[in-house]
Amino acid sequence: MFEYNNIFSLVATLLIGLGFGILLQKGRFCFTSALRDFIAFKDTRVLNGVIIGIVTMMLGTSLAYIFGVSSSNFWVSNYGLSNIIGGFVFGIGMVYGGGCASGTLYRAGEGYIHYWLVLISACVGYILFAALFPGFFLPYFFVPLQIFDGYSLIASLELLAPVVPIVLIATSIIYLRSKNKLIINQTIQSIKISNISSESLKAEWDTKLVGLGMGILATLWFVVWGTLSVTGPQAKWTGLIYSEIVGLETLQQNVYWNNVVFPDGIFSISLDMILFVSLILGAFISAYLSGDFKIRVIKRSRIPNAVIGGLVMGFGSRMAPGCNISNTFSGLAFLSVAGFITSLGLLLGVYVATHWMFRKSGCAI
Amino acid sequence: MEERKVNDEDMKEIEQSAVIIDMEGEVCPYPQIIAREEIKKIDSGKIVVIQTDHVMATKAVPQSVSNDVSEYGIWKSGSGQYKIILWKK
Amino acid sequence: MSEQNNQRFLLVSVIITALIIGFLIGGTFVYHTNNELEQYQAVVFNTISKTATVIDNIEFNTLTNIEIDIEAGQYGAYFNENNNKLYLIHDGQSELLILNPQSLDIESRVRVGPNLQHAGIFDKTGEIFFLVSRDSNSLVMINTTTDRIISRIEVQEQPHHVALLKDSVAVTNTESQSISIVDIIRMDVKNNIKIDANPVMITSDGESKMFVGAVKPSKIFFIDNNEVKISIRLESDPHGIALTLDKKNLIVTLPDEDKVLVIDMKGTIIKELKTGSFPHNIDIDPNGKYGYISNSNGASVSIMDLTNFEIVATIETGNGSHNVQFYNIMNSNTQINTAKDGGKIISANFNCGG
Numbered sequence: 001m002f003e004y005n006n007i008f009s010l011v012a013t014l015l016i017g018l019g020f021g022i023l024l025q026k027g028r029f030c031f032t033s034a035l036r037d038f039i040a041f042k043d044t045r046v047l048n049g050v051i052i053g054i055v056t057m058m059l060g061t062s063l064a065y066i067f068g069v070s071s072s073n074f075w076v077s078n079y080g081l082s083n084i085i086g087g088f089v090f091g092i093g094m095v096y097g098g099g100c101a102s103g104t105l106y107r108a109g110e111g112y113i114h115y116w117l118v119l120i121s122a123c124v125g126y127i128l129f130a131a132l133f134p135g136f137f138l139p140y141f142f143v144p145l146q147i148f149d150g151y152s153l154i155a156s157l158e159l160l161a162p163v164v165p166i167v168l169i170a171t172s173i174i175y176l177r178s179k180n181k182l183i184i185n186q187t188i189q190s191i192k193i194s195n196i197s198s199e200s201l202k203a204e205w206d207t208k209l210v211g212l213g214m215g216i217l218a219t220l221w222f223v224v225w226g227t228l229s230v231t232g233p234q235a236k237w238t239g240l241i242y243s244e245i246v247g248l249e250t251l252q253q254n255v256y257w258n259n260v261v262f263p264d265g266i267f268s269i270s271l272d273m274i275l276f277v278s279l280i281l282g283a284f285i286s287a288y289l290s291g292d293f294k295i296r297v298i299k300r301s302r303i304p305n306a307v308i309g310g311l312v313m314g315f316g317s318r319m320a321p322g323c324n325i326s327n328t329f330s331g332l333a334f335l336s337v338a339g340f341i342t343s344l345g346l347l348l349g350v351y352v353a354t355h356w357m358f359r360k361s362g363c364a365i
Numbered sequence: 366m367e368e369r370k371v372n373d374e375d376m377k378e379i380e381q382s383a384v385i386i387d388m389e390g391e392v393c394p395y396p397q398i399i400a401r402e403e404i405k406k407i408d409s410g411k412i413v414v415i416q417t418d419h420v421m422a423t424k425a426v427p428q429s430v431s432n433d434v435s436e437y438g439i440w441k442s443g444s445g446q447y448k449i450i451l452w453k454k
Numbered sequence: 455m456s457e458q459n460n461q462r463f464l465l466v467s468v469i470i471t472a473l474i475i476g477f478l479i480g481g482t483f484v485y486h487t488n489n490e491l492e493q494y495q496a497v498v499f500n501t502i503s504k505t506a507t508v509i510d511n512i513e514f515n516t517l518t519n520i521e522i523d524i525e526a527g528q529y530g531a532y533f534n535e536n537n538n539k540l541y542l543i544h545d546g547q548s549e550l551l552i553l554n555p556q557s558l559d560i561e562s563r564v565r566v567g568p569n570l571q572h573a574g575i576f577d578k579t580g581e582i583f584f585l586v587s588r589d590s591n592s593l594v595m596i597n598t599t600t601d602r603i604i605s606r607i608e609v610q611e612q613p614h615h616v617a618l619l620k621d622s623v624a625v626t627n628t629e630s631q632s633i634s635i636v637d638i639i640r641m642d643v644k645n646n647i648k649i650d651a652n653p654v655m656i657t658s659d660g661e662s663k664m665f666v667g668a669v670k671p672s673k674i675f676f677i678d679n680n681e682v683k684i685s686i687r688l689e690s691d692p693h694g695i696a697l698t699l700d701k702k703n704l705i706v707t708l709p710d711e712d713k714v715l716v717i718d719m720k721g722t723i724i725k726e727l728k729t730g731s732f733p734h735n736i737d738i739d740p741n742g743k744y745g746y747i748s749n750s751n752g753a754s755v756s757i758m759d760l761t762n763f764e765i766v767a768t769i770e771t772g773n774g775s776h777n778v779q780f781y782n783i784m785n786s787n788t789q790i791n792t793a794k795d796g797g798k799i800i801s802a803n804f805n806c807g808g
Contacts, residue, residue, distance in 0.1 A: 028421045036394060043428040081478040098393040107392075110420060111445070114392045145482055204424065292420050294445025299390035344474060357394060361401040365460060 009271060012224050017275040019217050020102075021109060021282020026290070027210030030103030031324040032094045035350040042364040049207030049214075050329070055165055055172075056215020057333035061222045062154050062161035071158075075227035075326065076150035079338035082141055083320055083327075084345035090316025090323060091349020095357060097121075097309020098302075101230040101323035104313075105276075109283025114298040117306035118313070122231070123238040125314015130239075133256035141319065153335035164335065202290040218330065225271050227334075229326040231317040233276035235261050236269075243267060320345070366431045371438035371450055379450055383412040388422070396422035397429035400451075404430045407453050415449040423447050494739065494780040496746055498755050499531040502774025506531075506558060507755075511739055511780070514757060514767040522558045524551065526774070530572035533779040534598050536580040540779070543585055545572035550585070552601055555781060564601050566594050573615045573655070575623075582638075584623055586613035593625050593636055605641050609634040617658040624664050626653035633666060635680060649675055649682060655695045657704075665704050667692035674706060676721060684721035694735040698760050699742030705758070707733040707747060714747055714756075716763050725763050729756040737778040748775040 023029065027049060034046035065071070077083075094100045097118045099107055104122075107115040129137065154161045218228045239261050243251045248267060251257040262268075287293040298306060317323040320342045322331070328346060331339015355363055371379070386403055388396050396419055407413055415426060426449050427437040438450040495517060498507040504526055508517040528545035533555060540558070542551040547570055549563045567587025574585035582604065583596040591611055595604040610627035613634075617624045622644060625634045632646040633653055651668035653675070658664045666675040669691045676684035694707035694714075703724075704717045709732045716725040730749030733756065738745045744766075745758040755775055757767040 028424060030393070030421070033393065033421060033425065037397075037425060037428060040394075040397070041429050041431070043425070045424065045428070081475075081482055084475060084478060095394065098395075103393075107420075112392060147482060287420075291441065291443040292445055294418055296392075296418050296445070297390060298392075302390070302392065302395070341474065341478070344471060348471065354394075358398055358401075361398065361405070365464065 009224050010274070012220070013271045013274050014278045016217050016221050016224065017278025018282035018285070020214065020275070021106060021279040021284070022286040023205075023210045023213045023217070024102055024106035024279070025110060025283040025286040025292070026205040027207045028204060029106070029207060029210055029214070031100040031328060032098070032103055032350065035091075035347060036095055036354045039351055039354045039365045040358050040363045046207050049211030051211070052208050053211035053214040053218070054329060054332045055168055056212050057218040057222075057228075057329065058154065058215075058335070059162060059165035059169070060215055060219025061333060062157075062165060064219055064223050065154070065161055066159050069223055071155050073222055073226035074152050074155040074334050074336070075229070075330065076152040076155060076334070076336050077321065077338040078146050078150045079148050079341050080146040082145035083338055083341040084348075085141075085145075086316050086318070086320030086322075087327065087342035087345025087347075088316075088349040088352075089319055089345075090313055090342075091346040091351075092353045093309050093312030093314075093316050093349075094324065094346075095309075095350050095353035096305055097313055098305060100325075101234070101313070101317065102279075102325050105230060105280050106283035109280045110287040111284075111293050111295045112298075113296060114302060114306050117298060117303070118310040119234070121307045121310025122234065122314035122317070123241075125311040126235045126238045126318060127242055128311075129315055129318045130254055130256040130261070133260075134254065137319070138255070148337070151337045155334060155336075214329075215333075218333070221275070225275075227326060228330045229272060229322065230276065230279075231323040232326065233270070233272040235318070236273050237276065240267060240269070316349075366427065366434050367436050368427075369436045369438045369450075369452075371440045373440075375438075376440050376448065376450075379412055380414060383414040383450070386413060386415045388415055388417040388419070391417065391422075392419050393421055393425070397425045400426045400449075401429050404433050404451065404453060409453055411453050413451040413453060415451070417447050417449065418445050420445075420447075423449060427451070494741075495782055496739065496755075496778050496780055497531075497533075498746070498748065498769075498771045498775050498778045499529070500753070500772030500774050501529055501750075501776045502526050503753075503772030505772040507769070507771040507775070509755070509769055511741075511744060514769060516769060516771075519772060520558050522553075523560065528572050528774075528776060530574060530777050531779055532574055532576065532583065533781045534576060534580055534583070535781065537598055539598065539601075541574065541583060543570050543572040543574055545570065548587070550583075550596065550601070562601065564596070564603070566596070566603065567592060567606065571614050575616050575618060577618060577638075578660070584616040586616060586625060588612050588614070591627075593623070593634075595638065595641075607636055607641055607643065609636065609643060610646060614654050615656045617656040617664055618660050619658055619664070620661050624656055624658065626656045626666060628652045628654060633664065633677070645680060647677060647680055647682070649685075651675075654691075655693060657695045657697050659697060659701050663701075665695060665697060667695045667706060674704070674717065674721075676719075686717065686721050686723070688715075694733060694747065696736045696738050696745060698745075699738065703760075703763075705736050705738075705745055705760075707736055709733055709750075712749075714758065727758065727763065727765055729765065730754040730768060734775075735777045737780075739780050746778040748777055750774050750776060 034050045037043035038047050104115045104118050108119055221228050239257050327339045327342035396417055423439050434451045435454045436452040440448040494511055496509040496511050504522050506520045510517055530543050532541045540553040540555040542553055548568050550566050551560050552562045554561055568589040571586050571588055574583055576583050581598055583598050585594050591608055592606040593609050594606050597604050609625045610630035610632050612629040614626045614628045623636050623638055631652055632648050634646050635644045637644045651673045652670045653666045653668045655667045662679050664677040672688040672691045674686040675682055690708050690710045692706045693709050696705050706715045712729055712731055714727050714729050714733055715723050718724050729747050730752030732751035733747045734750040736745050736747045745760055747756040753771055753773045755769050755771050756765050759766045
């Protein structure tokens with residue numbers, strides 16, 4: 001049932017997952033918030049962290065790549081109009097549901113029933129999508145639209161790959177310096193050992209540091225397994241649990257479960273699924289120790305948000321394919337065209353949904 | 366918009382005269398949306414206390430009303446309850 | 455950012471977004487009007503070495519060789535796209551073998567009739583498989599979903615091969631020097647067309663035209679509406695016979711001469727090409743672009759470009775290369791896979807990496 005190369009990779013997976021969970025929780029790191037708050041109030045708190053995370057991951061993975069990590073660890077999806085549509089759908093779902101794929105996970109760890117409902121609704125979305133896949137999505141959505149071959153600049157540059165992130169970092173440092181916006185003093189202060197207290201650990205962490213940490217962990221994950229993804233393992237767990245209910249044969253008959261979610265029809269627990277679980281666990285531990293854990297009962301008026309948002313996210317993440325993590329985080333870090341296009345669709349979806357939700361009070365952008 | 370440190374004593378004093386908005390159970394993005402809408406209805410100089418259990422609200426809410434607010438404060442119960450104090454301009 | 459800068463930013467992002475979406479839409483449109491080719495692999499069945507050689511049909515690289523666990527001998531392999539099954543008919547045996555198309559493991563066997571001829575054909579929907587049992591002089595129809603025999607229809611002596619026509623099939627009866635036209639709805643023989651040679655292999659345009667390769671003497675017959683229209687004398691016995699997808703040319707192999715002939719619809723031999731040793735059968739890919747000629751004694755397959763009728767590649771296969779089927783046998787992440795319902799999944803990294 002378990003699939004892993006050795007005990008080392010299993011332990012590494014657990015630790016990396018816990019680390020992600022802790023970082024996400026402590027940084028309140030949610031992509032929805034990064035984009036939505038930027039559009040609504042020009043708040044760049046999380047967005048800065050996301051950008052730093054992406055660039056760090058770009059640097060880290062390109063270095064790992066030239067030091068021998070196999071190119072098959074990159075996820076370079078084929079792309080086309082389907083990515084924009086899928087990303088758009090996902091963007092809408094994530095704003096309405098109240099969190100992105102990773103945000104939902106860490107907040108589930110913090111005890112929010114709302115986000116457990118979002119997760120479950122997303123899983124229901126996967127099951128529905130898989131049922132509709134052979135008859136509708138495959139012939140009318142993917143075959144006509146997902147037509148261009150996948151391409152990742154980082155993967156194709158091979159030995160020259162680290163040049164891109166290094167150039168990006170250098171130019172941004174020069175640019176920020178010139179505008180006097182390089183506020184690293186505050187950040188450096190916060191990591192000085194003398195300034196770290198139990199109080200500051202319990203409080204929120206600077207998103208820039210969290211982004212850096214995520215980029216480093218993502219690089220480690222790239223070495224152990226490959227691309228970072230949340231909805232992928234989520235779909236696999238859904239498949240496994242669903243197969244317990246309706247029987248394995250039902251899933252083996254379905255082309256989506258049998259060939260896409262579980263490639264080559266091998267239904268087992270893989271490392272990314274373990275990462276998924278340890279991420280939630282890490283968020284829980286972090287929340288509990290910081291005094292942020294509380295079983296928060298969902299407000300009745302917001303149940304539609306969770307359910308519909310979750311369903312829409314479930315569909316969107318299968319249509320793109322991928323969620324904010326695999327496309328916006330990993331995809332941009334790999335400079336994969338599919339990642340760009342899906343992220344663009346995602347941004348559009350977030351923009352539209354934000355403007356709709358903030359219609360009474362207006363948005364900054 | 367500046368942050369003001371608030372302890373338990375301050376809280377008791379503030380709550381006597383402040384407008385209390387209860388947002389317990391609300392999750393993203395409603396704390397920000399409701400805060401923005403409500404703050405416009407409050408008179409100038411008044412204090413608003415938002416009760417929430419949503420972790421992200423402690424950062425998102427002040428940001429969402431930064432144009433209308435001169436100072437804000439965050440009070441944490443230590444067990445997932447938060448109060449956000451906003452001093453309207 | 456000032457109000458003006460804000461608007462400028464918005465404008466630029468809208469333009470860029472519109473350009474990207476326009477590119478994607480344009481690309482979709484262009485791709486679909488130009489490029490309707492589907493990607494398959496050519497699977498060559500090598501009857502003596504008991505392997506299958508998989509060749510990609512764009513670059514003609516040999517992808518792999520897979521072992522098949524059956525006895526050596528002549529056999530024909532037929533892939534059913536609907537049910538994702540592979541049928542194998544072992545010449546002279548009495549069973550139809552059903553194989554897993556990816557692993558080539560034998561999944562089951564069906565008893566059909568004595569002395570089966572190893573060439574069979576699917577009907578247009580893929581729901582019926584036609585084959586012949588020589589010793590019982592019968593045409594057998596198999597339901598491809600259940601693998602059960604629908605019916606046996608008696609034809610004439612020593613039937614060899616089957617071709618599809620509109621609402622009927624044509625069966626060559628080698629010993630009777632005739633072609634039986636069988637009505638498959640009423641399941642009986644409508645008429646028998648007499649010729650002056652022993653018919654062996656047959657192909658058709660799916661409507662009313664049939665092309666028969668015969669021996670003693672070596673001839674090709676063009677039959678239309680049940681009448682022999684053209685009869686062509688050949689220098690040696692023909693075996694493989696196939697009509698190009700545009701129905702304009704007939705390709706015939708002459709195994710004893712190591713040659714392949716291209717014949718136009720007037721019956722003129724317009725081209726002769728050298729192949730490998732003993733070109734036994736010719737199979738045309740579903741896109742109609744290439745014809746694969748199995749050179750049974752040369753352990754190779756000659757690939758003929760059907761637009762200019764030139765041999766563009768000769769690929770080494772196992773011994774006794776006999777016939778070629780086109781489907782996606784490889785299930786790897788970078789191939790296009792054929793799903794059970796016949797659709798195509800672009801599973802190239804479409805996997806749940808997301």
